[in-house]
Structures are given as structure tokens and as C-alpha cells.
Amino acid sequence: MGRSPEGVALPHWYGLHYPTIEDLEAYAWELGAKVVYGNGNISKGAYFPAFEDYGIPAVLVVPNHSSHLAQIWSLAHELGHLVLHMGYTSPWTRAKQETQAERWAACALIPEARIRKYENASLDAFIAALSAHFEDLPLHDCPQRKLAGKIARIRLKSVIQEVA
Numbered sequence: 001m002g003r004s005p006e007g008v009a010l011p012h013w014y015g016l017h018y019p020t021i022e023d024l025e026a027y028a029w030e031l032g033a034k035v036v037y038g039n040g041n042i043s044k045g046a047y048f049p050a051f052e053d054y055g056i057p058a059v060l061v062v063p064n065h066s067s068h069l070a071q072i073w074s075l076a077h078e079l080g081h082l083v084l085h086m087g088y089t090s091p092w093t094r095a096k097q098e099t100q101a102e103r104w105a106a107c108a109l110i111p112e113a114r115i116r117k118y119e120n121a122s123l124d125a126f127i128a129a130l131s132a133h134f135e136d137l138p139l140h141d142c143p144q145r146k147l148a149g150k151i152a153r154i155r156l157k158s159v160i161q162e163v164a
């Protein structure tokens with residue numbers, strides 16, 4: 001089991017296997033966080049850190065998306081905040097933390113070991129992998145395909161930065 005920069009134990013699948021949404025939920029629970037799904041009134045996810053002194057757990061709020069890819073991406077993003085940003089978030093560091101959470105989520109959904117195995121670090125390969133593992137993406141331009149492109153770009157950027 002690897003460790004995140006903050007010292008939180010990473011789940012067994014991170015970097016190795018494509019996770020299911022249940023894998024992400026189970027990991028949140030392992031870390032003591034609650035996962036709450038929106039009822040249609042919530043359009044944005046949110047992360048509320050724990051207040052351990054008061055026995056209040058961290059809460060991950062995930063909007064209820066009709067797209068499975070959007071759903072798992074939202075949960076992975078809030079999980080990224082939980083793993084990387086356990087404590088207080090200052091407004092000054094917010095933009096940086098958003099970037100970090102997005103990167104954590106993209107690396108969770110497109111595992112390092114799979115990229116190495118197939119030596120296929122490209123936008124098209126990543127979009128195809130997201131389509132194969134999370135949601136069969138239509139070939140025409142649509143929100144799911146746009147989201148897959150965004151995740152693929154974030155993932156590719158982190159591959160390039162690792163090499164550099």
C-alpha cells in the first residue's frame with residue numbers, strides 16, 4: 001500500500017486497477033468520511049473537513065449525475081480533497097487545492113500500472129480507457145465525452161510532469 005504526500009494510506013487499487021464507484025466509497029469510509037449524494041438540488045460537489053475535537057466526520061457531497069463517469073469523477077475529486085487536504089482550507093490555497101484534487105482523481109481513474117503496461121499515454125487512449133471502464137461514451141460530441149477529454153488532459157499532464 002502506497003502513501004499519499006500527506007501520509008494517508010492509499011487504497012489497494014490506486015495506481016494499479018480501474019476502481020469501481022464502490023471502491024471509492026469504501027475508501028472514503030475507511031478514512032472515516034461520510035459520502036452523501038445529492039437529491040437533484042445540488043449541482044456541485046463539496047468537501048467538508050472533519051472536526052475531530054467534536055467527533056464530526058469529514059463529509060463528501062456528490063451531486064447526483066445521470067452520467068456514471070460524471071458521478072465517479074465527482075466522488076474521486078472530493079476523495080482527493082479528503083486524502084490531500086485533511087485540514088482547514090484557506091481561500092488563498094483553494095485554486096491550488098482544486099488542481100491537486102483533480103490530479104489525484106485523474107490518477108485514481110486512470111491507473112499508472114495500466115498506462116505502463118500498454119505504453120499508451122495519449123489523450124485518445126485515455127478517453128478510450130474511460131469509455132471501456134466507466135461509461136460507454138457516445139462517439140458524437142456530448143457532455144460525457146467532453147468530461148472524458150478533460151480527465152484525459154489532466155492525466156496526460158501529470159504523466160508529462162512525472163517524466164520531466
Ligand SMILES: [Zn+2]
Pocket residue numbers: 077078081097098101
Ligand atoms: Zn474541489
